[in-house]
Amino acid sequence: MRSRNPVFSRRGFSRDNGYAGFNTAPQAGGPAAGTQGNPYAQGNPYAQPSGNPYAQNPYAQNPYAQQDLQYGAPAQAPAGTGRMTMDDVVVRTASTLGVLVVTAALAWALLPVDDANINRSYGLGVGAALIAMVLGFVQSFKRKASPALILAYAAFEGVFLGVVSSVIDNRIASGAAMQAVLGTMAVFAAVLVAYKAGWIRVNRRFYGFVMAAALGFVLLMMVNLLFAVFGGGDGLGFRSGGLGIFFGIVGVVLGACFLALDFKQVEDGVAYGAPRQEAWLAAFGLTLTLVWIYLEFLRILAILNQND
Structure with missing residues (x-):
């Protein structure tokens, strides 16, 4: 997003020369x-x-x-000077995800998805998603992080995820929500290990490829949505059947690539002494990416069970 799509959430990539951290490292020499x-x-x-x-x-x-x-290299500032640390990023990300998980659980428990109530519950979920989208866009265009705005985004996004997860888990694929959570955690762990081991090299070429692929993916899904709205069914069929599974896997891979970009942004922010407030933006970006991956896993599981 800015809705649930992390493509447009990368504040760190909007500087004059692209992503500030690509191909850079602390250097000595003047x-x-x-x-x-x-x-x-x-x-x-x-x-x-x-x-x-x-x-x-x-x-x-x-x-x-x-x-x-x-x-040419950032000195280690003493505590209290306002530099972002890895602990700051972890705490803020945990807070944001915690709010999202709590509101998702409440939505699951309090908004029934039986035949008598599913339309009302799904309507509330879609309304929460639209509010989260607006909040995400507002934060993305702000120059400074707003913790209240980011936490509000997480709360409304959680309501949407709770309703959608409940619908799929109870009416389409039993156990799909937990499987999607485990899949998301597995992707996060795998990308983190690959990034720390140096198997993923985040540079300008990587960034350009990921952004081009993500833009094409989003545009294709928008076209499919328009065909579905005006032509009925699933539009061009990109979100159902074999094609739906294929594009779901592509979505997960793109989400994994955005995780690598998130890790690079956090690493550079810590290394070069970004203000502590930037930790909230890092948490916001990581939350967007994890939501993207979770929803793609949930979609794949729903399609697989519909085809059984």
Whole structure:
């Protein structure tokens, strides 16, 4: 999203020169190395007053900024200086996912999907999805992270996921929700291991390929949706039968690629001393990607059980 689609959620990839962290690493050797190798230096909002939305001067968030520019590598700032840490990202992501899981569980328990109530429950779920979409778009276009907005997005998205999961689990494929959760966790773990082992190299070419593939995927699904709305049925058939399973697998693979981009963004943010507030944006992006993967798994399981 910005709805449930992580394609448009990558605030870190909207800088002047593409994704700030690609092909960059802390370097030593003078100011030139510092400004070219540091994604939070020149061309980035964390190095100079004209581009820093978080402070009136370049050192307000990072008292070591001048030293970073001089030596080309970020110094380890002491606690309390406002730099993002991995613990910050973990805590904020856990908070966001926690809100999503709680509201999903409540929606599952409180919105019945029997024949007498399914239309009302599904209507509330779709309404929650639309609200979550709007909140996601608002946060995505804001220059600063808004924790309240991100948590509200997670709450409404959870309501939608709870209703959809209940419908599929109770009326189409028993146990599908838990299987989709396990599949999502497996993809997350596999991508994390592959990324940390260096099997996935996130660079400009990787980013360009993923974004082009994701844009094509989204446009194709939109065309299919339009045909379904005006022509009835499943439109062009991209979301049912064998084609539906194929495109569901493509969706999971794209979600895995976006996880790698998320990990790169978090790694660079921590390495180069991004403001602590950026941890909320990292949590927001990870939540979007995990929701994308979960929904694709849920769709695949529903199609497989419909074909039995």
